[in-house]
Amino acid sequence: MSETAPIDIVASDAPAAASAAATFEAFFEQQRDDLYRALWLVTRNRYEAEELTQDAFVRVLEHWDRVSSMENPRGYLYRTAMNAFRSSLGRAVLASRRTMGIVPLDDAIAEIDERDAAVRALAALSPRQRASVVLTDLLGFRSEEAARMLGIRASTLRMHASRAHAVLKESMSRD
Amino acid sequence: MTEYRTVLERAARRAPTPNLPFERVLHRRDRKRRTQRIAAGIVGFAIFLAAIALVAISPTDRTVTPLGGGGPQPTGSAEPTLAPEGGGIVGLPTPGATPSAPEHGRLVLYLEGGGPFTAVWVYADGRLIWGDVGNLPAGAPTEGATGFVEQRLTPAGVEFLRTQVISTGLFEDDLALLRGPGDPGFLTIRVRNGDRLVWLTWAVQENYRVPKDAPPATPQQASALEGISALLTDPTSWPASAWEDQDVETFVPSRYQVLLRLFPDQGLGPDLPVGAGELALLPAPATDLLLLGTKVDRAMYELTTDDTRALAEALNEAGLEPVAIPGEAVLRYRLEAPYEPGNSLYVFFGPVLPHGEAIFLGPG
Numbered sequence: 001m002s003e004t005a006p007i008d009i010v011a012s013d014a015p016a017a018a019s020a021a022a023t024f025e026a027f028f029e030q031q032r033d034d035l036y037r038a039l040w041l042v043t044r045n046r047y048e049a050e051e052l053t054q055d056a057f058v059r060v061l062e063h064w065d066r067v068s069s070m071e072n073p074r075g076y077l078y079r080t081a082m083n084a085f086r087s088s089l090g091r092a093v094l095a096s097r098r099t100m101g102i103v104p105l106d107d108a109i110a111e112i113d114e115r116d117a118a119v120r121a122l123a124a125l126s127p128r129q130r131a132s133v134v135l136t137d138l139l140g141f142r143s144e145e146a147a148r149m150l151g152i153r154a155s156t157l158r159m160h161a162s163r164a165h166a167v168l169k170e171s172m173s174r175d
Numbered sequence: 176m177t178e179y180r181t182v183l184e185r186a187a188r189r190a191p192t193p194n195l196p197f198e199r200v201l202h203r204r205d206r207k208r209r210t211q212r213i214a215a216g217i218v219g220f221a222i223f224l225a226a227i228a229l230v231a232i233s234p235t236d237r238t239v240t241p242l243g244g245g246g247p248q249p250t251g252s253a254e255p256t257l258a259p260e261g262g263g264i265v266g267l268p269t270p271g272a273t274p275s276a277p278e279h280g281r282l283v284l285y286l287e288g289g290g291p292f293t294a295v296w297v298y299a300d301g302r303l304i305w306g307d308v309g310n311l312p313a314g315a316p317t318e319g320a321t322g323f324v325e326q327r328l329t330p331a332g333v334e335f336l337r338t339q340v341i342s343t344g345l346f347e348d349d350l351a352l353l354r355g356p357g358d359p360g361f362l363t364i365r366v367r368n369g370d371r372l373v374w375l376t377w378a379v380q381e382n383y384r385v386p387k388d389a390p391p392a393t394p395q396q397a398s399a400l401e402g403i404s405a406l407l408t409d410p411t412s413w414p415a416s417a418w419e420d421q422d423v424e425t426f427v428p429s430r431y432q433v434l435l436r437l438f439p440d441q442g443l444g445p446d447l448p449v450g451a452g453e454l455a456l457l458p459a460p461a462t463d464l465l466l467l468g469t470k471v472d473r474a475m476y477e478l479t480t481d482d483t484r485a486l487a488e489a490l491n492e493a494g495l496e497p498v499a500i501p502g503e504a505v506l507r508y509r510l511e512a513p514y515e516p517g518n519s520l521y522v523f524f525g526p527v528l529p530h531g532e533a534i535f536l537g538p539g
Contacts, residue, residue: 028197036195037187046191047349047374051386053193057200118186126473138183168182 024064028057031077038139039081041122042131056081075145082131082149121171125164128152132160133168194348194371203388266497266506267431267484267524269319274429274480275302280529282372283337285365286407294536295407297336298529301328301419304426306536321526322505322536323426326410332417339406340366343399346373351385352392352400354378362404375400428526431483432533433465435474436521449474453520456510458493461486477533483524490522505536 035056039049059080060067067073122130128150135146136157147157268274280298287294294306303326328336340346346366354361354377361378377392377400378385392400406412435449453474454462464486468476478486490508498509498521506524525533 025197028200032195033193036193037190040190041183041186046193049190050193050195050349053195054200054203055386058204061200061204118182119189121182122186123472124470133179134183137179138187165179168179172182 023068024061027060027068027073031074032057034139035077035081038078038134039085041134041138042085042127044123044130052081052084055084059084075141078135078139078141079149082135083151085127085131086151117172121168124167124171126160129160129164129167132157133164136161191371199348265320265322267319267487268321268425268427268480270481270484272319272425272427274427275304275325275529278429278529279531281367282365282530283333283367284340284407285363285372286404287363288361294534296528296530297328297333299333300529301330301333302326302529303328304528305423306534319425319427321425321427323428323526323528323534324423325426326418326423327420328417329419332413332419335414335417336407337366340364340403341368343403345375345396345399349373350375351389352377352396353385353389355391362400364400364403426526428480428528430477430479430527432471432475432477432525432527433468433483433486434523434525434533434535436523437518438521449520456520457522458489460489461493464489475533477527487524 032053036049036053039052040046043049043052056077060073060077067076070076125133131150132146135141135149136143141149143154143157143161147154150157152160277300280300280302282296283299284297285295296302296304296306298304304323305326306323346364346368352375361376363374363376363378365372365374367373376385377397435453437449437453454465457465464478464482465476467482468478471477487506487508495508495510498507508522510520510522523535525535527533
């Protein structure tokens with residue numbers, strides 16, 4: 001299971017490919033932790049966050065030639081990740097609608113919830129409210145840009161953020 | 176704005192360390208490419224197999240195997256309190272029943288699917304909890320049946336099961352594997368390996384837990400997984416030293432989560448948002464009890480077992496009755512949503528297991 005797959009982008013003799021691989025790796029190292037943390041906050045599940053982070057980077061890598069020349073590759077990365085998040089949310093809802101099955105678990109976050117008021121406060125928000133505040137307040141994306149990532153109107157995003165702020169404020173004041 | 180950013184930054188710092196080396200992304204990209212190439216080649220063959228499977232598998236084959244035989248032999252013999260004939264629904268623990276102790280436990284091993292039991296959870300403190308869909312174990316204590324039963328393992332027993340799973344070599348890293356076309360079963364296993372729970376899911380691609388680019392299981396992997404499934408679902412094969420207490424007792428949770436869901440009565444439409452309007456549909460005492468609980472997610476509240484019972488009683492007193500769905504073992508009530516014709520509001524009750532997860536048990 002832990003076999004190392006051939007890294008063909010690096011193994012290529014073409015200097016351009018090697019250079020692309022190096023710049024992608026640098027981009028990955030620079031963005032990985034922030035993206036993972038953002039997705040962890042949004043999904044409240046480390047496994048899902050890891051899955052979505054990997055998925056987003058794989059998609060970026062597939063289009064790296066084009067993405068690397070963009071003015072804002074980070075924006076593309078987050079758009080991709082949020083698209084995947086929206087899809088996974090839809091899949092999970094539909095699947096659980098069909099089966100009432102067992103929700104994937106993450107016992108780590110439950111332990112953290114107990115210890116940390118900030119994490120606990122976020123639990124009171126819906127996934128889209130969490131995504132709205134994470135994208136705008138934490139990551140500093142403009143409302144319009146964050147709304148595009150979530151596939152909603154900017155006004156809807158601002159409404160989600162506003163409600164999230166109210167809940168956060170109340171939760172934090174209680175703690 | 177800064178105030179919220181500070182809160183979010185603080186929360187983000189609590190994130191667990193991700194297991195995401197760069198090589199894993201490259202590996203995944205390569206796997207995706209290989210899968211795409213293979214998929215292009217086998218699509219015709221898959222359609223052929225699916226056609227055969229449709230002929231070969233009739234709906235009556237999808238019955239749930241009743242518990243018994245090699246499964247735990249529970250004590251007690253009272254009649255079910257809420258379970259109608261043919262199973263399908265379970266209720267809340269008997270008033271005054273002692274909750275399983277301790278309230279919190281560290282999950283060591285979990286298996287869902289693949290055997291006569293729906294799911295099994297093993298905890299570091301020795302607790303072994305079985306969940307079942309629609310079939311109470313033969314002779315199980317049905318008075319106050321919760322759909323979950325509990326046994327106790329020794330520390331050696333817990334380690335025996337964990338090492339048996341780990342020794343397959345499949346749990347170094349999270350893994351999703353595809354089952355072959357026409358094989359509708361699925362298996363999810365989580366096992367503690369060091370500080371983390373490593374998961375493996377083996378299912379058909381339509382299962383939302385399996386990514387699109389998951390590789391098919393090799394014959395060796397499939398064989399190892401069948402072996403784990405057989406071991407974990409046949410406690411008679413475990414050594415006597417694994418058992419602290421083999422008697423089967425009803426698992427009594429300390430807390431429940433109550434989930435409100437609004438969806439169409441017909442078809443497979445997605446959930447609709449649940450808000451204050453839906454809460455207002457509930458009898459007032461029920462709404463009050465819900466709001467006393469902790470809101471853990473959108474339209475999901477956590478209550479003590481006593482408050483959960485009071486909530487169910489409030490629904491009963493309002494003339495509502497639990498809804499039985501054949502093959503499902505989850506306590507639920509249904510309310511019509513008058514302003515949304517064709518939609519119903521459901522109230523589900525899921526016991527919180529020692530690792531903090533609420534389980535809404537149904538056919539997976």
